[in-house]
Amino acid sequence: MTKDQSTVASQRVADLLAERILSGELAPGARIKQDELADELRTSRIPVRDALRMLEARGLVTMRANAGARVTELTNRDLVISYEIRERIEPLLLAESVPNLTDEDFADLRRVIAQNESCTDLDEAIALGREFHWISYRRHNTPLLAQIVERVWDTTQSYRRAYLKLVMSGSDRTHDLEHRLMYNAMERGEVETAQAALVLHLRRTRIGLTRYAYRLAGNGKDAATPDNQFVAAAE
Secondary structure, three states, rough: HHHHHHHHHHHHHHHHHHHHHHHHOOOOOOOEHHHHHHHOOOOOHHHHHHHHHHHHHHHEEEEEOOOOOEEEOOOOOOOOOOOHHHHHHHHHHHHHHHHHOOOHHHHHHHHHHHHHOOOHHHHHHHHHHHHHHHHHOOOOHHHHHHHHHHHHHHHHHHHHHHHHHHHHHOOOHHHHHHHHHHHHHOOOOHHHHHHHHHHHHHHHHHHHHHOOHHHOOOHHHHOHHHHHHHHHHHH
């Protein structure tokens, strides 16, 4: 196998594993057995090993000597910090992007909002939510901040999905209203109002996630302690 072929094979494995992790098929803490994965994909262990390193760099996989690879687990504290990062960085991306949004961007945002308002599938709703935010940020000029945000999104997605399955019903459309508030402010060019709506949107999710963290399958050990339950409920 040439170097280029090896790179392509590693990326293929990384994409497959990332899809399984982000879709919830592989839960936080799940062990990834390299031999079994190589056999399943009919490849050698080298592309699998390289793929795991790629995913470790994205924060999706944790690798330890003599312990193998596992899907990254987050503690209650990790979830809080992750969302505090989002609450600080994403408004900066939004402020950079809003003045440069085009008519095409606003048309894309309206399309996503309409799709989300009629959506009943949880995974589709999560994907549409990501799309809405990325369209909102797409005219930024700060790629480093965008990389940080994408990493945080990826590492918290399994917990966000588990939380939504736990507490949300088809009749709860709060996220649609929040997206509408953001959209209206962006369309009017009211950057600070759009930022405030975004922070409200993120903070509501953070409070819910931390309140129910101890009940989310695959969460870290310290999220299940009584102290953390008390702290989360008090937020």
